Amino acid sequence: MKQNKQFFISKPLKSQTHAWNPSTGRNHKGRITAWHRGGGHARLYRNIDLKRKLTQGIVVGLEYDPNRSAFLARIFNPDTKEHSYIIAPTKLQKGDIIRSNSKRNGVQNGHSKALRHILTDSLVYNLSLLPGENGKILRAPGSFGRVLKRTSTLTKIRLKSGQFRWFNIETMATYGTVSNPNARFVKLKKAGQSRWLGRRPIVRGVAMNPVDHPHGGGEGKTSGGRPSVTPWAKPTKGPSTRRFRIQPKPNVKI
Structure with missing residues (x-):
């Protein structure tokens, strides 16, 4: 972290930013689906290359991104004279070379490749679910997956959660670990700082x-008068209500 502070860039690129209208937790019908969100400081959205098929060049520096906890790396391409953003890996240095969709052997920090060309037991991040899509998983600070096994059509990866998943061998991934792994240790100084981040207060049901709320009401101070439930009267201290999507077993060809 102390090394990265030497080449932090304070202002974002105007050509790679645009206005961002937060949803404040509402869906397309205007109904709140994610509670306790709203307000917050105005933000500009940075256009980030999540496909990692074209971006290549020299690392100019790191930038803070208000839309995520990880840092961004600004890449300058001397051939096209253009700048672009990628999610920065750890131990990235100013002047490093970044390549995308590379087919060369070896482990280069921040280089992206198809899983076909990534060595087993390598650490990867910014992994897409299907070939040609944006990287959607392993993007949180400090996240990484480990390539365990590869067949003629599929690659087995252990995710940060400990889950094992099979991915198409043509899926793109990036070598390394996502930057800013200490983001989860940041402590807010005051309540207003939480409001700057767009988080609204949480009120108890009682x-x-x-x-x-089902816990509401009563004369004086009560403890709810019933087992803990959600605002829709579903028990909160019972079995899990999460729905797991059963992934079909692939036809593995060795």
Whole structure:
């Protein structure tokens, strides 16, 4: 982290930013689906190359991104004279060369390749679910996956959660580990800092009226009067309500 501070860039590229209208937790019908969101400081969205098929050049520096906890790396291509952004890996230095969709052997930090050309037991991030799509998983600070096994059509990767998943061998991934692994240790200085980040206060159900929550109401101070439930009266201290998508077993050809 101390090394990275030497080449941090304070202002983003105007050509790679545009206005961002936050949803404040509402869906396309205007109904709140993610609670306790709203307000916050105005943000500009950075156009990031998540496909990692074209971006290549020299690392100019690192930048802070208000839309994610990981840092961004600004890449300058001397051939096209253009700048672009990628999600920065750890141990990235100013002046490093970044290549995308490379077919060369070896492990280069920040280089992207198809899983076909990535060595087993390598650490990767910014992994797409299908060939040609944006990288959607392993993008959080400090995240990485480990390539365990490769067949003629599929690659087996252990994700940060410990889950094992098979991916198409033509899927793109990037060597390394996502930058800023200490982001989870940041402590907010005051309540207003949480509001700057767009997080609104959370109110207990027992402090509400009966019309707002099943725990609400009652004379004086109560503890709810019933087992803990959600605002829709579903038990919160019972079995898991998460729905797991069963992934079909691939036809592995060795």
